[in-house]
């Protein structure tokens with residue numbers, strides 16, 4: 053149960069396709085769907101499964117390896133279909149498109165360009181290639197570039213699919229040198245609550261000891277608001293090129309800060325025994341109602357997923373696993389008595405109407421996230437929380453290194469630790 057796992061990441065990109073060749077890709081994903089449907093049809097007809105790949109391949113005009121992968125997927129689905137004995141279910145063939153699965157250097161290829169982009173080449177048909185450049189989140193881009201240039205990484209299978217009519221490429225990469233500890237083999241769970249101007253961390257151990265840290269970064273909020281105002285102004289003046297420049301500058305600033313904050317979260321986490329870092333899964337949240345205005349505000353005001361992603365991949369480079377929990381009521385539940393209700397929160401203060409417990413509200417949320425993480429990912433019980441430690445606050449400074457008492461710097465992989473100022477609360 054406690055095997056380490058190779059570090060595997062799925063990286064998502066949008067495809068900027070050259071010379072209107074998008075329709076070729078669309079057509080290929082439709083043919084993948086036919087291959088899938090045809091496989092299901094033949095299997096239901098009772099033909100020998102071993103003969104299916106050959107029969108399907110003759111019809112669909114896809115790269116051989118791609119056809120094989122689609123057929124294998126369909127047969128997997130058939131196997132489950134029989135296993136569950138669910139014959140009353142309608143046929144699971146569908147219309148539309150199906151992800152085009154391709155092996156690296158067979159069905160698709162990637163290369164670094166002189167501009168620092170990554171160019172792709174996808175075989176939509178045998179000898180018929182679609183070319184262009186990948187676009188996407190910088191965290192995904194960074195890892196892919198590393199994977200393309202380092203022997204420690206292996207680039208694996210990719211899927212081409214259409215998301216809201218836009219073509220995407222999802223690439224699997226594996227770091228063969230790095231393993232990540234199994235989540236179950238943890239002794240400390242760290243809840244991370246990400247906000248517009250801070251991130252709150254709480255570490256819960258198996259045996260009731262815990263620590264809390266709030267990292268303030270008001271300058272991110274400040275700069276984002278400042279850039280927002282500036283962009284509005286140039287936009288109104290019709291100066292689009294300046295608008296784009298400002299956007300780029302803001303992005304770089306925010307990205308740089310988020311990298312630093314995420315680095316610090318991982319450093320802080322490393323001091324604990326067998327840590328597992330737990331985040332709120334915001335994907336779950338978007339689909340649900342009733343998460344309240346605080347959540348909505350948070351969603352729109354900070355690149356949460358970027359910070360979570362940066363932290364998660366930096367953690368995995370240290371062998372530290374990450375877990376994801378449903379954020380439902382994490383900011384309303386009282387960490388002491390478990391009572392949960394929508395409270396009218398006075399900024400950063402949490403007050404429980406049942407037991408009277410008062411606390412820094414983001415710290416409360418981080419405790420709840422850690423508690424949920426233990427319930428979801430660990431086989432030990434949630435420690436009884438009779439009292440919570442003082443909230444310690446740190447704030448990053450623009451420059452200069454200052455005292456950082458609980459952080460070990462020595463083993464950081466090639467990263468300089470920058471200024472962290474201890475501020476007591």
Ligand SMILES: [Zn+2]
Nearest residue numbers: 386389404407
């Ligand atoms: Zn309470």
